[in-house]
Amino acid sequence: xxxxxxxxxxxxxxxxxxxxxxxxxxxxxxxxxxxxxxxxxxxxxxxxxxxxxxxxxxxxxxxxxxxxxxxxxxxxxxxxxxxxxxxxxxxxxxxxxxxxxxxxxxxxxxxxxxxxxxxxxxxxxxxxxxxxxxxxxxxxxxxxxxxxxxxxxxxxxxxxxxxxxxxxxxxxxxxxxxxxxxxxxxxxxxxxxxxxxxxxxxxxxxxxxxxxxxxxxxxxxxxxxxxxxxxxxxxxxxxxxxxxxxxxxxxxxxxxxxxxxxxxxxxxxxxxxxxxxxxxxxxxxxxxxxxxxxxxxxxxxxxxxxxxxxxxxxxxxxxxxxxxxxxxxxxxxxxxxxxxxxxxxxxxxxxxxxxxxxxxxxxxxxxxxxxxxxxxxxxxxxxxxxxxxxxxxxxxxxxxxxxxxxxxxxxxxxxxxxxxxxxxxxxxxxxxxxxxxxxxxxxxxxxxxxxxxxxxxxxxxxxxxxxxxxxxxxxxxxxxxxxxxxxxxxxxxxxxxxxxxxxxxxxxxxxxxxxxxxxxxxxxxxxxxxxxxxxxxxxxxxxxxxxxxxxxxxxxxxxxxxxxxxxxxxxxxxxxxxxxxxxxxxxxxxxxxxxxxxxxxxxxxxxxxxxxxxxxx
Numbered sequence: 001x002x003x004x005x006x007x008x009x010x011x012x013x014x015x016x017x018x019x020x021x022x023x024x025x026x027x028x029x030x031x032x033x034x035x036x037x038x039x040x041x042x043x044x045x046x047x048x049x050x051x052x053x054x055x056x057x058x059x060x061x062x063x064x065x066x067x068x069x070x071x072x073x074x075x076x077x078x079x080x081x082x083x084x085x086x087x088x089x090x091x092x093x094x095x096x097x098x099x100x101x102x103x104x105x106x107x108x109x110x111x112x113x114x115x116x117x118x119x120x121x122x123x124x125x126x127x128x129x130x131x132x133x134x135x136x137x138x139x140x141x142x143x144x145x146x147x148x149x150x151x152x153x154x155x156x157x158x159x160x161x162x163x164x165x166x167x168x169x170x171x172x173x174x175x176x177x178x179x180x181x182x183x184x185x186x187x188x189x190x191x192x193x194x195x196x197x198x199x200x201x202x203x204x205x206x207x208x209x210x211x212x213x214x215x216x217x218x219x220x221x222x223x224x225x226x227x228x229x230x231x232x233x234x235x236x237x238x239x240x241x242x243x244x245x246x247x248x249x250x251x252x253x254x255x256x257x258x259x260x261x262x263x264x265x266x267x268x269x270x271x272x273x274x275x276x277x278x279x280x281x282x283x284x285x286x287x288x289x290x291x292x293x294x295x296x297x298x299x300x301x302x303x304x305x306x307x308x309x310x311x312x313x314x315x316x317x318x319x320x321x322x323x324x325x326x327x328x329x330x331x332x333x334x335x336x337x338x339x340x341x342x343x344x345x346x347x348x349x350x351x352x353x354x355x356x357x358x359x360x361x362x363x364x365x366x367x368x369x370x371x372x373x374x375x376x377x378x379x380x381x382x383x384x385x386x387x388x389x390x391x392x393x394x395x396x397x398x399x400x401x402x403x404x405x406x407x408x409x410x411x412x413x414x415x416x417x418x419x420x421x422x423x424x425x426x427x428x429x430x431x432x433x434x435x436x437x438x439x440x441x442x443x444x445x446x447x448x449x450x451x452x453x454x455x456x457x458x459x460x461x462x463x464x465x466x467x468x469x470x471x472x473x474x475x476x477x478x479x480x481x482x483x484x485x486x487x488x489x490x491x492x493x494x495x496x497x498x499x500x501x502x503x504x505x506x507x508x509x510x511x512x513x514x515x516x517x518x519x520x521x522x523x524x525x526x527x528x529x530x531x532x533x534x535x536x537x538x539x540x541x542x543x544x545x546x547x548x549x550x551x552x553x554x555x556x557x558x559x560x561x562x563x564x565x566x567x568x569x570x571x572x573x574x575x576x577x578x579x580x581x582x583x584x585x586x587x588x589x590x591x592x593x594x595x596x597x598x599x600x601x602x603x604x605x606x607x608x609x610x611x612x613x614x615x616x617x
Contacts, residue, residue, distance in 0.1 A: 003047045003142055004040050006030045013134070014069035026050070026141055029070070029134040035214045036135055036278060039243055043280035046187055046246050047142035053333045054309070055079050056123055057092030063102040066130065074125065074137045077333060085111060093121040093310065095333070099133050100126050100268060105260035105288075112288070116326040119317075121310030124331045128215065128274040136332065139282035144248035144336045148189035152302065153179060154253075155195035155204045157295050159398070159405060164302045174205040183209070183240045188247035189337035192301055194293070197254035200224045200270040207238040209245075209252070211272030221267035242272050243279030249311075249335035250281040251301060253293050258286025258329050273331065283332030285312050291327040293319060296401035303339065303403075311338065322397060355525025355555050356414050356585065358400075360497050362391055364586040367478030367495075373442050374435055380423055387416050418528055421583045422549070425530035428581055429546040432534050437581075439480065439588065440493035444470055446477045452484075459485040460507065460593070469496060491592050498587030499524050503580050508596045512569030515595065519580045520560040523552030524587065533563050534579040534590075540568040543578070573599045
C-alpha cells in the first residue's frame with residue numbers, strides 16, 4: 001500500500017483529509033504540480049508507514065489563504081493554534097505555518113531572535129506554494145524505513161570520521177569519490193551536506209547540491225548564472241538536485257541555504273531549501289543567513305542533539321560562541337529519523353579535564369613564560385612552552401568543541417598540567433629561591449590594585465584582614481590577589497582564582513620540639529592539589545614531609561593534610577614565619593604564617609590563617 005496519495009482537485013483532497021484517519025494513505029494536494037509527483041514517488045522509497053509526531057506547544061498560522069482541509073491535516077501538529085503573533089504564550093515551542101511568501105524575514109526574524117535568546121524552539125512548515133506546503137504537512141506523519149542510513153558529506157571537515165555515521169565523506173573523500181552517486185544512490189534516515197555556498201547551491205568539491213527547480217521563475221526575477229542561459233558554475237554531470245535526495249532529514253549546512261522571503265538573493269525557483277522541501281525530506285535544516293558552522297556543529301547534529309526536541313536549536317546553541325544569532329532554521333518537526341534520547345546514566349563518566357579553566361591556565365602560562373619572571377634557563381620552561389603551544393592549537397573551536405577530539409585534547413592538557421603542578425611543587429620544596437615564588441612582588445610591581453575589601457575571617461593575630469585584586473598592566477602580567485593585615489603585613493598571595501589556603505598551627509614552639517601544621521584548601525576542580533611548606537633559610541628547622549598530594553572529588557571539595565616542623569634545639573629564639581603553598585592547574589597560593597620559637601614552653605592556639613578564602617564581609 002502506498003504511504004501517500006496525490007490529489008489534483010481541491011475537493012478530492014478535502015475528502016481524503018477527512019478519510020485519512022481511517023488508515024488510508026496520507027493526502028497531498030499537488031494541483032498541476034507534476035514535479036511534486038516525482039518527490040512523492042521518491043518518498044515511497046524513504047517511508048514505510050505512519051507515525052504520530054510530537055506536536056509543538058503552539059502553532060501560529062501566518063497564511064490566511066490556506067484551505068481548511070490543509071489546516072485540518074496540520075491541526076494535530078500543535079497542541080493549540082493562534083492566528084496572530086500577539087496570541088503566542090510566553091513559553092513553549094512554536095510552529096509557524098504558511099507558504100514561503102507569507103513567512104517573510106522581516107516578520108518572523110524578531111520572533112526567531114527572541115526565541116534564540118530564551119532557548120525557545122521554533123519549527124516551520126512551509127513550501128514554495130500551497131501545494132508544496134500540503135506535501136510538507138503530509139510528510140510529517142510518515143515513518144522512515146528502519147534500514148535507512150545516517151550520513152555526513154562535508155567539503156570542509158578534514159578530521160577523522162566520527163562515530164554515529166554509517167557513511168562519512170570528509171574533505172579528502174569529496175575530492176576522490178563520486179559524491180553524486182553517494183548522495184543519490186541510497187536512502188538516508190538523516191544526511192548532512194556541509195560546504196560553502198549560498199541560497200541556490202551547496203558546493204562539494206567539483207559537485208554541487210543544486211536548488212534549481214522545474215517550476216517557472218517570476219518574470220524579471222534575479223537568478224544565478226544558469227537563469228541567464230550561461231550554464232552552471234559546475235559540470236552538469238556533477239549536479240545533485242536537492243529534491244532528488246532520498247532522506248527523511250536533510251541538513252543544508254552552508255550560508256543562506258534557508259533565506260526567508262524578502263531576504264533571499266534569488267527567485268524561489270532557485271532556492272535550495274524550497275527544492276529540498278519539494279523532494280522526500282520531511283525535515284530540512286537550513287541556514288537563515290551567514291553561518292560559520294564547522295565540525296562541532298556537525299557532531300552536535302550527529303549525536304549531541306539527541307533528545308533535544310529541536311535539532312536546529314541544539315545546533316544554534318553550539319554555534320552561539322561564534323554566531324550569536326539564530327543561524328539554522330528547521331522546517332518540519334523532529335524527523336522520524338532523529339536519534340532517540342540517551343538512556344539513564346549516559347555521558348556521566350567524569351573526564352580528567354572536567355572543570356579545567358583553559359582561560360585561566362592560558363593566562364598563567366603567559367605570566368610564567370612571557371612576563372620575564374622566568375629566565376630562559378629555567379628547567380621547566382621547555383615543558384611550559386610546549387603546553388602553551390598545545391593549548392593555543394587545541395582551543396581552536398574545531399577541536400575545543402568537537403567530541404571526541406575535544407575530550408582527548410582536554411584530557412591530554414589536564415594530564416600535562418597536573419604533571420607540571422607536581423614539577424613546580426617539587427621545585428618549591430627543593431629550591432626556595434625559585435623565581436616562580438617571586439610572583440607576588442614581580443607581578444605586583446607591574447599591576448594596578450583594585451579597591452580593597454574586608455574579609456569575614458580575621459588574621460591569626462586577631463586583627464581584621466583586607467584583600468584586593470591586582471590587575472596586570474599588560475596581558476603578560478597575571479592577575480593576583482593579596483591579603484593584608486595591619487600588624488602582620490601581606491599574609492597571603494595567590495594567582496587570581498587559585499585554590500585558597502587555610503592554616504592551623506600553634507603560635508609558639510619550643511626549640512628542639514615540633515610544630516604541627518594543618519593545611520586546608522578548597523579545590524577549584526576534581527583532581528590533585530599539591531601542598532607543601534617553604535621555610536626561611538635563617539630558620540634552623542625541617543618540614544616533613546616536604547610535599548603532599550591530596551585528591552579532590554570535585555570543585556569546592558575541601559581537602560586537608562598535616563605537616564610537621566621539627567625545630568632544631570639550637571634554633572635562635574625569636575619570631576619566624578613559614579610559607580604553606582598550594583598548586584593546582586598552575587594556580588599558586590602562598591601564605592605567610594607567623595610564629596615564635598621560645599626557649600621555654602609556649603602557648604598553643606588555633607586560629608584561621610591569613611590565606612583563607614577571599615570572601616567579602
